[in-house]
Amino acid sequence: MRAGSPRLLREINDRAAIEALLRNGPLTRSELEDLIGLSKPATAQLLTRLEKADTVQRNGLRGGGRGPRAQLWSVNGALAHVAAVDLTPQSVDVAIADISGALLTEHRAPMPRGGSAEVLDAFCGAVSKATSQAGLGPRALRHVVVGSPGAVDPATGELGFAPHLPGWEGFDMPGRLRELLDTPVTVENDVNLVALEEMIAGRAMNVRDFVLIWPADAIGAAVVINGVLLRGATGGAGEIDGLQVPDRAIADTGTDRTGGRFGDLLSSAAIVKLARAHGLSARSGHFAVRKALSAGTAGREFLVDLARRIAAGVASVVSVLDPELVLLSGEISQAGGTVLADLVGAELRKLVIPRTPVQLALVTGKPVRSGALHSALAVVREQVFGLPAATTEPFRGPQRPAAAANPSHTHADLEGR
Known part of the structure; x- marks a missing residue:
């Protein structure tokens, strides 16, 4: 031509x-x-x-x-439909949308604490229920994107770095879900999807190189270089939960000051214990941080200590990558707001040469599911309309030949409707 x-x-x-x-x-x-x-x-x-x-x-x-x-x-939204799923150890949160992006339905269901058969059955049941609620048939979904803790190995499809997600390890996760749901499935790290959402509708819209940190139980990070998510050889880029770091907090909570697991220092229980050392009582890390904002000198000292812990782990990432921006996301970060972000930035500057700004992530609500939805739409719009998918398109896992993936969902079928 x-x-x-x-x-x-x-x-x-x-x-x-x-x-x-x-x-x-x-x-x-x-x-x-x-x-x-x-x-x-x-x-x-x-x-x-x-x-x-x-x-x-x-x-x-x-x-x-x-x-x-x-x-x-x-x-015409009816040309194709997608599902976006936020998978956690406690629940599965599903959204169904058409190709225009219109949200058709939402469905949340608890996840059992069982083996692979139990969790897979509960997961597929939740997706099926949501699809039915949207008035669609069982084979109507063109693509499903799942946001999950941990990371999928691109060679095997197995989920790693997620011991807190029982029942999901030891098999090709996207492949198994693809077979059970009879449609293409992507499994992406949950924090990566939050970073994607920040690039689409948050503070990273015009940022090419940044790191997003989610301090919480099983702390995670997403790394974006030149506008592209960095996943690593085994999918584990950003899995900093197991990083060994010293506890730089002034208050003594019995930790090993010479080095401990980063995730242990920022678990909800560890944050509650740190708050207690400063005279603040709370039932969770989130409430401890919120309470500290109005607790005067004691609250301020606790937040500084918490910032020291966060900065100790973030410093390793910043010193290697030298990003334009560090974003703090998640429940703990949102509870601390700009006060905590500024304190982390101040502590970070004591540890590394780059003067990287630290800001609070803008996207709240359900950022994992929102990122999954935008990812699913990018894939399907490329297939149906020929629109180029963003460079942040998620990893799709080991793929079967296209003709075998789902014969009922072909470009020709859609064009012929």
Whole structure:
């Protein structure tokens, strides 16, 4: 095909229109015309072509002003559906959306403390229930992205670095889920997905190199270099929970000052114990940090000690990577707010040469599931519309041949609807 052929130009314009509709929601013809830079007749022809192909559909009228109301157009969400899942030791949280990004339903279910058969059955049952709630059939999902603690080995598909997630180790996790759900499945580290969400809608939107830290039980980190998530040879990049670091807190809580597991210093129990050493009582690390903000001198000293512990582990990452930004995310970080972030930044500057700013992550609510949803949509939009997936697209695990992955979900089928 010649570079300037009419067919190629139509494809380019069609993709530009679809991207604009996905990014901005329902648009009138004139609004779309302004966004993609085509003439009025060319935009009208484009919409007619896409409507005939069932790619876009009419979506009500835009009111306002004294003139006639204008027709709105949107992407046909029914072309494909995805599931986003946040998997934790306690629960599975599922969201179903169509290809336009419209959320159709949410479903949360408890996870059993059992073996592989029990957890797989509970997981698939939750996804099936959510799919049914969305009014879809059992084979309607085009892609599923699961945010999970730990990391999937790209060579074997086995989940590692997640001893607190019983029942999920020792087998090809995305492969097994793919077989049980009968659809392509991606399993991505939960903190990586939070970093992805920060790149899409948070503080890292215009940052190329950054580290996101999630201080909590089983502390995690995500590393982004030149806009791409770094996963490592075995998928374990950012798994800093087992890093051996000294306890730099001033208050004595009986830890080994010469070196201990980073995750042990920042577990909820360890934070509660540190707070108690400063005269503050709380039932969890989250509440201890919240309480400290209004506890005067004792609260401030506790937060400084906590910042010393966080900085001790983050320093190793910053000294090697020299990122533009360190983001603190998760329940503990949000509880401490900008006060804790500033204290971590001050302590970090005592340990490393780079003057890396430390800020509070912007995305709250359900960032793991939101990142999983954006990842699933990126994969499916590439398949259906030919839109280039972001460089942050998650690892899909060991893959079967495309023809065997799910015969019921092919590009040709979608184009022929």
